[in-house]
Amino acid sequence: MFNLSEKNQEYISCEWLESGISFTYEGIYNCCMFAHNTVAFKPVTPINKDWTYDFDSFLKEKKKFIKLHRKGKIIDRCKGCQRLEKKTWDTNFKIKQLAISTNTKCNANCIYCYTHSRKEFFNKLDDIPILNFFKKCIKDNLIDENVSILFGGGEPTINKEFEDLLSLFSQYPNCKIKIYSSGIKYSPSIEQCLNTGNCELVITPDCGDRELYKRIKGVDKFDEVWSNIQKYAAAQNENRNQVRTKYIILPTINDNEEEIKKFFNKVVEANVSYIKPEIDITAYSKIKQDKEKLVKLFKLLVFMEKYAEKLNINHGVAGNMHCAMEGNRNLYDEIKNEYKED
Numbered sequence: 001m002f003n004l005s006e007k008n009q010e011y012i013s014c015e016w017l018e019s020g021i022s023f024t025y026e027g028i029y030n031c032c033m034f035a036h037n038t039v040a041f042k043p044v045t046p047i048n049k050d051w052t053y054d055f056d057s058f059l060k061e062k063k064k065f066i067k068l069h070r071k072g073k074i075i076d077r078c079k080g081c082q083r084l085e086k087k088t089w090d091t092n093f094k095i096k097q098l099a100i101s102t103n104t105k106c107n108a109n110c111i112y113c114y115t116h117s118r119k120e121f122f123n124k125l126d127d128i129p130i131l132n133f134f135k136k137c138i139k140d141n142l143i144d145e146n147v148s149i150l151f152g153g154g155e156p157t158i159n160k161e162f163e164d165l166l167s168l169f170s171q172y173p174n175c176k177i178k179i180y181s182s183g184i185k186y187s188p189s190i191e192q193c194l195n196t197g198n199c200e201l202v203i204t205p206d207c208g209d210r211e212l213y214k215r216i217k218g219v220d221k222f223d224e225v226w227s228n229i230q231k232y233a234a235a236q237n238e239n240r241n242q243v244r245t246k247y248i249i250l251p252t253i254n255d256n257e258e259e260i261k262k263f264f265n266k267v268v269e270a271n272v273s274y275i276k277p278e279i280d281i282t283a284y285s286k287i288k289q290d291k292e293k294l295v296k297l298f299k300l301l302v303f304m305e306k307y308a309e310k311l312n313i314n315h316g317v318a319g320n321m322h323c324a325m326e327g328n329r330n331l332y333d334e335i336k337n338e339y340k341e342d
């Protein structure tokens with residue numbers, strides 16, 4: 001596609017800027033943080049009326065940003081981003097990071113989602129067709145054999161092209177696929193993908209209580225979701241960490257040990273072996289300068305980590321929680337070191 005110099009070079013940049021593409025219903029982004037207006041770039045190229053993207057303009061913009069980073073000039077929008085790293089970057093462009101969020105329809109109505117206040121509008125938007133674009137990319141050898149692919153949305157399983165896209169990318173046995181799903185609709189294609197071992201599925205129940213689930217998700221699908229989580233967990237190959245349940249901490253709603261224990265009861269019942277605590281981005285933006293509220297957040301996080309370890313469940317943290325920890329590492333470490341079980 002383009003070659004910036006004869007040799008690779010070490011400098012500070014980001015894997016998404018160097019070799020990533022984010023497809024959304026608005027257009028193509030260079031940045032993986034497209035859902036967060038406080039951080040993300042605007043779309044480099046919008047969608048045309050005939051459902052096409054101006055890919056050449058996208059690559060021209062990407063090349064401009066990369067040249068600046070090669071000179072040591074970090075783009076303003078990138079400054080402070082946790083994804084920046086210093087390493088030797090490849091000069092030959094191939095797609096190595098790919099995010100697909102081309103539909104906004106969803107079968108849930110989570111109170112923290114950007115679509116919540118305009119649900120009817122977003123559920124009526126057409127899915128953006130991209131299958132033929134990727135068929136051409138594969139034909140032109142533009143996709144790296146180790147590509148990482150993220151399916152978001154909206155809800156991926158109700159995207160008209162989801163099954164075909166999964167099938168298309170299956171020709172890359174070394175690719176890594178991550179799917180964020182509500183878990184409401186069961187997908188045999190996801191089951192097959194889990195069975196092959198190159199798929200990670202993240203479902204976010206946020207609780208272990210039916211009434212609380214309805215309050216957070218806006219739908220009465222608690223039993224269906226946890227049943228599907230259990231079926232997906234059973235479909236995993238020997239890598240038992242492929243199915244992951246996420247618990248987004250929501251102030252005054254589920255931010256207490258009682259609800260967290262109910263969540264763990266369902267995790268154990270579903271035979272899930274990996275959980276990911278998270279905090280809603282809007283909630284975090286409101287508390288990140290408030291030490292008292294950060295202390296409460298980190299106490300809950302440490303409680304979840306310790307409780308998971310007691311149950312022999314693996315754990316990590318999702319993006320916003322990771323930012324909270326790294327931005328307040330000393331405070332988090334202090335709370336973790338002082339933690340005592342009741």
